[in-house]
Amino acid sequence: MDEVLKSRAVVEYKPGAHHWLLWSFRLVLAITFVWAGVVKFVDPAGFAGSLAAFKMFHEAWINVVALGLPPFEILAGLLVLTRRGLEVGSFSLVVTSTAFLIALLSGLARGLPVDCGCFGGTGPSTPLKVWIAVARDAVLIGMAGWVYWRSHSIVE
Amino acid sequence: MRKPPRYLRDGVLSVGLLVFSIGIGLGINSVRPEPLPFSYQAPASGFHRLENGQSWNPGISVVDIATARTLVEQRAALVLDARPDLFFKFGRLPGAINLSPKNFVTDYENCLPKITEAEAMGVPLLLYCAHEHCEDASKVSRELEKKRHQVILIYEGGYDEWERLGLKVEKGT
Numbered sequence: 001m002d003e004v005l006k007s008r009a010v011v012e013y014k015p016g017a018h019h020w021l022l023w024s025f026r027l028v029l030a031i032t033f034v035w036a037g038v039v040k041f042v043d044p045a046g047f048a049g050s051l052a053a054f055k056m057f058h059e060a061w062i063n064v065v066a067l068g069l070p071p072f073e074i075l076a077g078l079l080v081l082t083r084r085g086l087e088v089g090s091f092s093l094v095v096t097s098t099a100f101l102i103a104l105l106s107g108l109a110r111g112l113p114v115d116c117g118c119f120g121g122t123g124p125s126t127p128l129k130v131w132i133a134v135a136r137d138a139v140l141i142g143m144a145g146w147v148y149w150r151s152h153s154i155v156e
Numbered sequence: 157m158r159k160p161p162r163y164l165r166d167g168v169l170s171v172g173l174l175v176f177s178i179g180i181g182l183g184i185n186s187v188r189p190e191p192l193p194f195s196y197q198a199p200a201s202g203f204h205r206l207e208n209g210q211s212w213n214p215g216i217s218v219v220d221i222a223t224a225r226t227l228v229e230q231r232a233a234l235v236l237d238a239r240p241d242l243f244f245k246f247g248r249l250p251g252a253i254n255l256s257p258k259n260f261v262t263d264y265e266n267c268l269p270k271i272t273e274a275e276a277m278g279v280p281l282l283l284y285c286a287h288e289h290c291e292d293a294s295k296v297s298r299e300l301e302k303k304r305h306q307v308i309l310i311y312e313g314g315y316d317e318w319e320r321l322g323l324k325v326e327k328g329t
Contacts, residue, residue, distance in 0.1 A: 044185070044192050045199075049289040052196055062196035067185050068178030075177060076170075091166040092173055126246075152162065 022150050025143045026080045029093055032140065033077030041070035053112060054103050072096070080147060090148035094141055101137040104130055199291035200312045212280055214306045216297045224249075224282065224311035225323065233282035233309065234274035236267065238292040247325045249284065249318055257295040264299075271305065280307035287314040 040047040048066035051057060057065060073096060079089025108130055185191045206217045219227075227233035228249055235252040237244050244254040253270060255263045271281065281300065285292035297308045311318075319325060 041181075044181075045291060048192060048196055049199060049291055052198065052289040053287060059196045060194075063192045063194060064178060064182070066196075067181030067192060068174065069181075070177075071180045071184075072174050072177035075173060079173075087162070088166050088169040088173065091163065092170040095167075095170060148166075 018150065022147060025147050026086070026090075029090070029140070029144055029147065030077045030081050033073045033093060033096075037070040037073035037077065040066075041074070044070070054107050055110075055112060056103060056106065069096075080144075086151045087148065090144050090151055093144040094148055097137050097140040097144060101134060101141065104134050104137065108134075198288050198312070199294040200288070200310050203294075203297075203310065206309070212307050212309060216301055216308045216310065218312050219282070219309050221311070221313050221317060221321065223309075224284070224313070224318075227280070227282050227309070233280050234270060236281055236283045236296070237315075238283055238285040238296045239290075239315065243286070243315075245327070245329055247315065247319065247327050249315065250324055250326050252284075252326070255283075255296055257292050257299070260296065260299060264303075275306065280309050281305060282309045282311060284311040284314050284318075287316040288312045290314060 044063075044066045047070070048062050051062050051066055052059075072092065076089045076092035076096065079085030080093065082089070108127065200218045204213075204215065204217045206212060206219050206223060228235060228251065231251060235249050236255045237248045237252040238256055239248075239254075240256055240258060241254050244252070244256075248254075253267055255267050274281065283293040283297050283300075293310050293314070297310055300308050315325075
């Protein structure tokens with residue numbers, strides 16, 4: 001009986017400071033990515049222009065990504081607020097943010113006038129703007145990664 | 157039977173979510189008033205392209221760096237910068253005035269005397285924005301065409317190409 005109780009205790013989620021931090025991160029991630037997704041969803045042509053500036057995609061794929069990524073961000077952002085979808089949602093956000101980070105660093109390294117387009121538009125680019133986007137993505141990867149790591153401790 | 161690692165399962169589910177999202181995106185695109193084409197086209201690609209030395213006709217045309225440079229250096233066009241005003245202040249093509257899509261109504265009112273004077277002298281309007289993938293110059297050109305301005309040229313390479321080539325720029329207000 002003790003063994004059964006002990007094994008349940010290992011997988012049972014114990015509320016504490018981590019609980020509130022986890023919920024805060026989930027909320028921030030959800031708001032950020034849903035907002036980012038909506039802004040890009042409303043102006044897919046602008047986002048497509050941002051993607052084209054990276055010179056990483058073939059022309060045939062740019063508009064497909066520009067149309068598909070915003071709903072993906074919105075759905076993943078909403079999933080991190082749910083219990084069942086938390087793992088796949090946070091995993092998706094880690095992958096998305098990592099992809100953006102790699103693209104930004106690649107653009108910087110090649111001296112391209114890239115704009116993240118994360119929150120819409122193909123606004124003019126400056127190195128400072130890109131480095132701010134890199135820092136923001138790094139923070140989001142950290143948050144989403146921690147949420148994913150902690151998600152297994154929630155009772156299924 | 158051994159369970160697959162968590163990240164593998166979540167990776168597969170993420171791919172499924174992405175495919176589903178692409179389906180949603182393409183589906184909604186098909187009912188948009190102005191759907192995106194399946195294959196990407198640069199914003200100015202739909203306009204007539206002028207070769208260097210070719211004379212321009214009424215309407216919107218795209219020019220390259222050689223033509224743009226000639227027009228700017230000889231002051232043979234009214235240069236309009238379609239970028240946000242913050243970037244306009246950081247640097248712009250010589251003689252440019254600011255006409256951005258975000259602030260179009262106010263900017264157009266401010267620019268109208270110069271535009272009218274230029275057109276009276278038979279001088280074309282030369283628009284540019286950040287780079288070839290920026291759509292601001294195309295947006296402004298369409299607005300100008302709606303207002304019946306005649307000869308509108310778009311310098312496709314934009315400020316980034318001009319600056320990269322080390323050509324002269326102006327800064328400040």
